[in-house]
Amino acid sequence: LMRRRPPRSTPSNSSAASDVYKRQLNDNNKLVQIQVAAALVKIGETKAIQFLARFLYDKSVDIRYEAAEALGDTGDKKAVKPLIQVLKYDVDWGVRWAAADALYKIKDKRAIRPLIDCLKNQSDESWLLRRKAAQALSAITGENFGEDYNAWLKWWNEEGKQLMRK
Numbered sequence: 001l002m003r004r005r006p007p008r009s010t011p012s013n014s015s016a017a018s019d020v021y022k023r024q025l026n027d028n029n030k031l032v033q034i035q036v037a038a039a040l041v042k043i044g045e046t047k048a049i050q051f052l053a054r055f056l057y058d059k060s061v062d063i064r065y066e067a068a069e070a071l072g073d074t075g076d077k078k079a080v081k082p083l084i085q086v087l088k089y090d091v092d093w094g095v096r097w098a099a100a101d102a103l104y105k106i107k108d109k110r111a112i113r114p115l116i117d118c119l120k121n122q123s124d125e126s127w128l129l130r131r132k133a134a135q136a137l138s139a140i141t142g143e144n145f146g147e148d149y150n151a152w153l154k155w156w157n158e159e160g161k162q163l164m165r166k
Contacts, residue, residue, distance in 0.1 A: 030055065030063050038070040046078060053082040056090075056099075064095045072102025080108045087114050097129045104136035112140055112160055119149035 022045075024036040034055055040048035052074075055067035068086055071079035079102065086099040100118060103111040118126075118133035134147045141160070145151035 025051065030058065030060075031066060034063070034066050034070050038074055041074040041076055046076060049074065049076055049078045053079065056082055056086050061092045061095060064090065064092070065098045068095060068098035068102050072098075072105040075106055077106060077108050080106060080110050084111060084114045087111075087118065093126050093129050096126075097132050100129060100132040100136055104132065104139055107136075107140050109140060109163060112137065112163070113156060115140075116149065116152045116156055116160075119147055119152060 022040070025033055025040075027033055027036070034052060037048040037052040041052070049071070052067055052071055055063050056071075058064050058067070064086070068083060071083055083099045083102050083106075087096055087103065090096050090099070096118070100115065103115065115133045115137050119130050121130070130147045134145075137152060138144045141155075141163070143152075143155055145155065
């Protein structure tokens with residue numbers, strides 16, 4: 001039995017599309033639910049961000065990863081706080097990478113300090129996370145210190161904190 005994926009393009013009638021999508025939120029497949037919630041956000045149903053964010057805490061690494069990616073694809077700044085929590089605390093570096101990638105796509109300055117903290121971990125398994133965090137930092141700040149934790153921390157203490165006050 002093949003499941004139909006929600007349409008990638010937004011139908012011209014957002015209200016009708018919203019009703020169709022909302023019915024699909026009860027699908028048994030969590031990946032379908034994630035895709036549907038992301039589609040709802042794209043047509044203006046911002047309450048779906050909370051629905052999507054709950055999947056960030058699923059027991060399945062794959063579901064957490066897909067939820068982080070979907071939140072990034074929405075571009076909605078309401079997703080920043082839960083994504084920062086995942087970036088800081090998820091046990092899987094791949095899920096943390098997906099959160100960093102989502103924050104890169106959203107480009108919100110609230111993510112700067114948590115992204116800097118990602119650069120501190122020098123374990124071999126987290127090099128991809130460090131690279132993505134550095135890319136996100138450059139995209140958000142316009143600065144480029146690569147993966148140099150100390151340089152980013154110096155910048156944060158000298159300039160970054162003031163940026164947060166603006």
